[in-house]
Amino acid sequence: MELYTIIFYVFAVITLGAAAIVVFSRNIVRAAFALLFAFFGVAGIYVFLLADFIAVTQLLIYVGGITVLVLFGVMLTNRQVSVDIKTGTMQTLPAVILTSALAGTLIGIFWSTDWRVTAQPLASETTASALGELLLGPYVLPFEVASMVLMVALVGAAMVARREKKPS
Amino acid sequence: MDSLYAFLSQPLVLSVLLGAIPLVFIIVYALVVLYMEMKVAAHIQDRLAYMRTGWHGVLQPFADMLKLLQKEDVVPVQADQFLFRVAPYVVFAGTYAAYAVLPFSSIYVGANLNLGVFFLIAVSSLVVAGILMAGWASNNKWAIFGGLRSAAQMISYEIPTALSIVVATMIAGSLNLQDVTRFQDGGIQNWIVFGGTLPLTQKLLILPFTLITFVILFVASVAEVNRTPFDLPEAESELVQGFNTEYSGMRFAMFYLAEYANLFLVSAVAVSLFLGGWSSPFGSFLSGPVWGIFWFVMKAMVFVFMQIWIRWTLPRLRVDQLLYTSWKVLTPWLFACIVAIGFILVA
Numbered sequence: 001m002e003l004y005t006i007i008f009y010v011f012a013v014i015t016l017g018a019a020a021i022v023v024f025s026r027n028i029v030r031a032a033f034a035l036l037f038a039f040f041g042v043a044g045i046y047v048f049l050l051a052d053f054i055a056v057t058q059l060l061i062y063v064g065g066i067t068v069l070v071l072f073g074v075m076l077t078n079r080q081v082s083v084d085i086k087t088g089t090m091q092t093l094p095a096v097i098l099t100s101a102l103a104g105t106l107i108g109i110f111w112s113t114d115w116r117v118t119a120q121p122l123a124s125e126t127t128a129s130a131l132g133e134l135l136l137g138p139y140v141l142p143f144e145v146a147s148m149v150l151m152v153a154l155v156g157a158a159m160v161a162r163r164e165k166k167p168s
Numbered sequence: 169m170d171s172l173y174a175f176l177s178q179p180l181v182l183s184v185l186l187g188a189i190p191l192v193f194i195i196v197y198a199l200v201v202l203y204m205e206m207k208v209a210a211h212i213q214d215r216l217a218y219m220r221t222g223w224h225g226v227l228q229p230f231a232d233m234l235k236l237l238q239k240e241d242v243v244p245v246q247a248d249q250f251l252f253r254v255a256p257y258v259v260f261a262g263t264y265a266a267y268a269v270l271p272f273s274s275i276y277v278g279a280n281l282n283l284g285v286f287f288l289i290a291v292s293s294l295v296v297a298g299i300l301m302a303g304w305a306s307n308n309k310w311a312i313f314g315g316l317r318s319a320a321q322m323i324s325y326e327i328p329t330a331l332s333i334v335v336a337t338m339i340a341g342s343l344n345l346q347d348v349t350r351f352q353d354g355g356i357q358n359w360i361v362f363g364g365t366l367p368l369t370q371k372l373l374i375l376p377f378t379l380i381t382f383v384i385l386f387v388a389s390v391a392e393v394n395r396t397p398f399d400l401p402e403a404e405s406e407l408v409q410g411f412n413t414e415y416s417g418m419r420f421a422m423f424y425l426a427e428y429a430n431l432f433l434v435s436a437v438a439v440s441l442f443l444g445g446w447s448s449p450f451g452s453f454l455s456g457p458v459w460g461i462f463w464f465v466m467k468a469m470v471f472v473f474m475q476i477w478i479r480w481t482l483p484r485l486r487v488d489q490l491l492y493t494s495w496k497v498l499t500p501w502l503f504a505c506i507v508a509i510g511f512i513l514v515a
């Protein structure tokens with residue numbers, strides 16, 4: 001087997017194994033840590049798709065940002081109450097409908113995409129500069145709108161968190 | 169002999185061997201810095217430190233290492249067994265992955281990535297996750313608070329660090345640390361901290377801003393490695409030892425190794441971005457691939473020494489002062505620097 005094939009399968013196993021733990025683990029902190037490895041594995045897969053910038057951004061945002069914040073939330077609440085928070089099964093029917101719709105979409109995309117299965121010459125060494133030119137050129141309006149949305153969310157979060165109680 | 173060559177030139181074996189060079193470096197460096205830290209600390213406090221093991225105690229780090237190797241590996245009964253065992257390796261893996269993009273010399277860099285320094289910021293976030301893992305899995309209130317404090321501090325100070333990296337990237341026009349270093353090659357006057365290889369007028373205009381950025385990067389990197397005056401995560405009067413309270417033996421040693429490796433890492437990043445990395449300060453005098461390693465390590469060691477010096481000189485900050493420094497001092501100043509440098513570079 002080719003070395004790259006082996007590495008691909010290693011990342012695939014990391015992603016799927018960790019994702020299985022996220023879904024099936026009863027311990028919420030373990031699930032959160034497994035999520036970290038699932039995101040890490042996905043970043044590896046992005047590298048195989050020649051999306052180097054997306055891969056590193058995945059590491060920065062999902063592994064370094066989102067999972068760490070999830071962990072913070074879980075840790076600050078989990079041990080405060082004397083009962084451990086466990087995950088359980090509820091809302092079975094809506095969940096089945098939603099997940100099958102999502103799975104259908106993903107499988108549809110999977111079949112209709114033209115995957116690179118053999119090594120092909122690179123269009124350019126890195127995708128970062130091309131992405132930067134696109135973001136500040138044709139897509140500057142969506143980019144700015146997205147940053148405004150994030151700004152509003154930030155201010156809103158600070159507003160909710162710091163609301164002072166009115167003296168009654 | 170031929171079969172040995174054939175074995176060594178297989179791509180897998182070769183990449184493993186080349187990839188292990190920084191690991192060998194880290195282990196040797198850890199022994200040196202362990203000794204240095206104790207000696208510098210002692211002399212700052214008017215003591216002598218180790219004097220009995222070898223000449224001026226030079227054998228003490230080896231003795232310490234042997235002691236740690238022999239120690240029993242205690243895992244608390246109530247701890248989360250798996251996460252507790254895995255956490256030190258996650259922390260070290262995060263640190264070591266970042267070494268992949270450090271340009272030790274003009275001919276040696278683990279992975280010549282175009283996104284070099286961006287990858288470095290991203291992958292060091294595994295360290296934060298590992299510290300949280302250790303703190304939580306220990307099932308100990310001190311450890312969990314130490315872990316949370318560490319993570320909060322590292323996340324806050326990632327912002328000034330990343331912004332000051334942006335400044336160097338803007339001037340050099342590349343995220344690849346090897347390219348950034350090559351940009352500064354040719355002597356001390358070409359270092360980005362002194363304005364890089366720009367025309368003279370631009371250089372003079374840019375100089376104050378790059379100096380401010382460099383100082384901020386240094387402060388932020390001291391905070392990033394959780395050392396005094398930013399060592400709240402292991403404030404021993406409040407938190408025993410922080411996130412690694414429950415660890416012993418080799419697992420504790422892994423945390424220590426990762427901490428020292430991180431210390432070198434942040435110094436090396438500052439050196440490659442602002443102080444010319446492996447390039448000689450005297451132009452072509454004493455330059456070359458091998459001298460490159462010497463200059464790179466020496467420049468970084470100066471900053472390691474300064475961090476040790478600061479650690480034993482300054483008292484610890486309070487939590488609110490820590491956050492104040494990051495959000496209300498360092499970050500606004502950096503934004504001002506980025507805007508100013510942007511205008512100067514475009515004009």
